[in-house]
Amino acid sequence: xxxxxxxxxxxxxxxxxxxxxxxxxxxxxxxxxxxxxxxxxxxxxxxxxxxxxxxxxxxxxxxxxxxxxxxxxxxxxxxxxxxxxxxxxxxxxxxxxxxxxxxxxxxxxxxxxxxxxxxxxxxxxxxxxxxxxxxxxxxxxxxxxxxxxxxxxxxxxxxxxxxxxxxxxxxxxxxxxxxxxxxxxxxxxx
Amino acid sequence: xxxxxxxxxxxxxxxxxxxxxxxxxxxxxxxxxxxxxxxxxxxxxxxxxxxxxxxxxxxxxxxxxxxxxxxxxxxxxxxxxxxxxxxxxxxxxxxxxxxxxxxxxxxxxxxxxxxxxxxxxxxxxxxxxxxxxxxxxxxxxxxxxxxxxxxxxxxxxxxxxxxxxxxxxxxxxxxxxxxxxxxxxxxxxx
Amino acid sequence: xxxxxxxxxxxxxxxxxxxxxxxxxxxxxxxxxxxxxxxxxxxxxxxxxxxxxxxxxxxxxxxxxxxxxxxxxxxxxxxxxxxxxxxxxxxxxxxxxxxxxxxxxxxxxxxxxxxxxxxxxxxxxxxxxxxxxxxxxxxxxxxxxxxxxxxxxxxxxxxxxxxxxxxxxxxxxxxxxxxxxxxxxxxxxx
Numbered sequence: 001x002x003x004x005x006x007x008x009x010x011x012x013x014x015x016x017x018x019x020x021x022x023x024x025x026x027x028x029x030x031x032x033x034x035x036x037x038x039x040x041x042x043x044x045x046x047x048x049x050x051x052x053x054x055x056x057x058x059x060x061x062x063x064x065x066x067x068x069x070x071x072x073x074x075x076x077x078x079x080x081x082x083x084x085x086x087x088x089x090x091x092x093x094x095x096x097x098x099x100x101x102x103x104x105x106x107x108x109x110x111x112x113x114x115x116x117x118x119x120x121x122x123x124x125x126x127x128x129x130x131x132x133x134x135x136x137x138x139x140x141x142x143x144x145x146x147x148x149x150x151x152x153x154x155x156x157x158x159x160x161x162x163x164x165x166x167x168x169x170x171x172x173x174x175x176x177x178x179x180x181x182x183x184x185x186x187x188x189x190x
Numbered sequence: 191x192x193x194x195x196x197x198x199x200x201x202x203x204x205x206x207x208x209x210x211x212x213x214x215x216x217x218x219x220x221x222x223x224x225x226x227x228x229x230x231x232x233x234x235x236x237x238x239x240x241x242x243x244x245x246x247x248x249x250x251x252x253x254x255x256x257x258x259x260x261x262x263x264x265x266x267x268x269x270x271x272x273x274x275x276x277x278x279x280x281x282x283x284x285x286x287x288x289x290x291x292x293x294x295x296x297x298x299x300x301x302x303x304x305x306x307x308x309x310x311x312x313x314x315x316x317x318x319x320x321x322x323x324x325x326x327x328x329x330x331x332x333x334x335x336x337x338x339x340x341x342x343x344x345x346x347x348x349x350x351x352x353x354x355x356x357x358x359x360x361x362x363x364x365x366x367x368x369x370x371x372x373x374x375x376x377x378x379x380x
Numbered sequence: 381x382x383x384x385x386x387x388x389x390x391x392x393x394x395x396x397x398x399x400x401x402x403x404x405x406x407x408x409x410x411x412x413x414x415x416x417x418x419x420x421x422x423x424x425x426x427x428x429x430x431x432x433x434x435x436x437x438x439x440x441x442x443x444x445x446x447x448x449x450x451x452x453x454x455x456x457x458x459x460x461x462x463x464x465x466x467x468x469x470x471x472x473x474x475x476x477x478x479x480x481x482x483x484x485x486x487x488x489x490x491x492x493x494x495x496x497x498x499x500x501x502x503x504x505x506x507x508x509x510x511x512x513x514x515x516x517x518x519x520x521x522x523x524x525x526x527x528x529x530x531x532x533x534x535x536x537x538x539x540x541x542x543x544x545x546x547x548x549x550x551x552x553x554x555x556x557x558x559x560x561x562x563x564x565x566x567x568x569x570x
Contacts, residue, residue, distance in 0.1 A: 115364075161361025171541025174495075305554075351551025 005039040014042035014131045018124040022046065023053030036084060042137050044080075045089035045124050048073060055080035055088075074103045074190060087137035091123060095145045099138035106142050107186035108149025110156040116166045123148050126173075146185035147176055153184075195229040204232035204321045208314040212236065213243030226274060232327050234270075235279035235314050238263060245270035264293045264380060277327035281313060285335045289328035296332050297376035298339025300346040306356045313338050316363075336375035337366055343374075385419040394422035394511045398504040402426065403433030416464060422517050424460075425469035425504050428453060435460040454483045454570060467517035471503060475525045479518035486522050487566035488529025490536040496546045503528050506553075526565035527556055533564075 008015050019032040032054060036044065044051070052059025057076050073096050081088045081100035090096045095106040113119045123145060130144035131137055155168035198205050209222040222244060226234065234241070242249025247266050263286050271278045271290035280286045285296040303309045313335060320334035321327055345358035388395050399412040412434060416424065424431070432439025437456050453476050461468045461480035470476045475486040493499045506524045514520035535548035 159361075160358075161364040163357035163360030163364075166360075167357055167543035167547055168540075170543030170546075171539075174541040174543075349551075350548075351554040353547035353550030353554075356550075357547055 001035065002038060005035065005041075009040045014128070014137070015039055016043045016045065016124055016128045016131065017041050018121065019044065019046045019050045019054060020120075022050040023059060029053060036086070041084065041086045042131060043087045043089060043127055043141055044084065045091065045127060045141070047120070048090050048092055051080065051088060051090050052076060055083075074098070074105075078103050087141055089127065089141050089145070091120065091145070095142075095149075097138050097141050097145075102138055103190040104138055104142045105188050105190060106145045106149060107188070108146045108153060108184070110149070110152045112156045112159070112162065112165045113149075113152045113169075115162045116169075118166075119152075119169075122169075142187045143181065143185070146187050147181050148173065149186075150181065150184045151176055191225065192228060195225065195231075199230045204318070204327070205229055206233045206235065206314055206318045206321065207231050208311065209234065209236045209240045209244060210310075212240040213249060219243060226276070231274065231276045232321060233277045233279060233317055233331055234274065235281065235317060235331070237310070238280050238282055241270065241278060241280050242266060245273075264288070264295075268293050277331055279317065279331050279335070281310065281335070285332075285339075287328050287331050287335075292328055293380040294328060294332045295378050295380060296335045296339060297378070298336045298343060298374070300339070300342045302346045302349070302352065302355045303339075303342045303359075305352045306359075308356075309342075309359075312359075332377045333371065333375070336377050337371050338363065339376075340371065340374045341366055381415065382418060385415065385421075389420045394508070394517070395419055396423045396425065396504060396508045396511065397421050398501065399424065399426045399430045399434060400500075402430040403439060409433060416466070421464065421466045422511060423467045423469060423507055423521055424464065425471065425507060425521070427500070428470050428472055431460065431468060431470050432456060435463075454478070454485075458483050467521055469507065469521050469525070471500065471525070475522075475529075477518050477521050477525075482518055483570040484518055484522045485568050485570060486525045486529060487568070488526045488533060488564070490529070490532045492536045492539070492542065492545045493529075493532045493549075495542045496549075498546075499532075499549075502549075522567045523561065523565070526567050527561050528553065529566075530561065530564045531556055 005015050017032070017035055019028070021028045022032045023029055035041070036054070044054070046054070049059045055076050057071050073090055077088045077090055077096045078098040078100060081098040085100070087097065087099045093109070097104040097106070126144045126148050127141050130140040134140035134143070151169055151173035154172040155165050159165040159168050195205050207222070207225055209218070211218045212222045213219055225231070226244070234244070236244070239249045242261075245266050247261050263280055267278045267280055267286050268288040268290060271288040275290070277287065277289045283299070287294040287296070316334045316338050317331050320330040324330035324333070341359055341363035344362040345355050349355040349358050385395050397412070397415055399408070401408045402412045403409055415421070416434070424434070426434070429439045432451075435456050437451050453470055457468045457470055457476050458478040458480060461478040465480070467477065467479045473489070477484040477486070503525060506528050507521050510520040510524035511517055514523070531549055531553035534552040535545050539545040539548050
């Protein structure tokens, strides 16, 4: 990972880090801190607990799927963005994004997205797709989470449970158009 | 695994072991025996071949998905439960469960469940969910396999093949109610 | 892998090699060359770049999912089959197969098959199923890719996106009959 990150940095390819389970074990926390220190990271995206732990806030992480942080998330996110020089994304019912200047929230999505495994990794991958073509890291991150959330909203409206939800999530994401994204996004700049 | 098992034992968290491929390689057989000896296992769940090998019966295992045992499965299961102090579950067309006192069979399920990968691991996970809230290990194991089998029966009745069967299996499991489980279960105490 | 391959060779069980990412890293290229040299391989199946690299042609491989080769693919495939004594399969919009004597193409399939992960591995597995019962390696490989391609054509005609495509691909493959395969195959001997 370190070598791949340096190669990407040398070629100005954006590096996205998803610090899965940071805070759950010291190994994961320490390695994520090392990644962030050694490399130039474009976007760090985690849940409130993972980002809270890395930011030095009073945070709790249980396993890779849950976590919580005490304190004002927008403040923590903006301060950690300033400290790292990265765009910080905290996913949740309301996603919070900051590049250290703006703080942006995204309200799209559906609780079903927390009932199937892999949606956090999918979200990170979609951020990667968007920042690959848009140099505004915070704006691209917000747009990508809105797109993913809109697909989740539609899949939830047309499924019979978590199995068909997951199938539909891929389908709706694949057919989402820029005009639908613009119309249905719930992106707000604080 | 050993360390996680000891930590769970110290906290009285039930430990479920699925001895995947025991009998297929000596490494797997030996490691499973070690797990069973070193830890206090609440439930050991495998197919007839895997449990037969661990119980010292005349059993054959080919790969991780098939196996067979000579002899009377209910007897082998009850004796192995007494020997280990664990609840033993043998999955199959008719599941056989024993805590050393009772021997229970569960007849729910559908042959389609053997045509997609992962259903054995899913069954073990569902046993884990049930025993987490019900201290009667044998009863909870029987109820969990009945629930999973009922979901499989419904999915099989509404699918077009193994792909849509797997999707529907998750859907039907997620909406199963306690009263439906009570009505449709085919649990029998021998 | 080497030991498993020798065991299969000793028992005359066909060995199929899918040289995933050969050409993308020297480790993968070298290990695949070693597999091919040490073992008696029945079928080597890859994309144009992977086979091109192993065959010593002027080929490019980027990651595990794409690659290209300069030169006439049927010629490269036939020559590499003669050199190795294996049946060579190059998958693509038009699959090319040779056992060193015949060169066969298969035109079944749908672009959607390149939009979900795992279809290359599925194709290799299906080749394995067909050659297990048909000693004509090139003919069995062609029939298997036709069967898989026909299932892909049907799934593409009845899906709403890549999620439901993948589900339907399993469904249609499971119900395909020999007479449908015979009717819809686009196998051609050059």
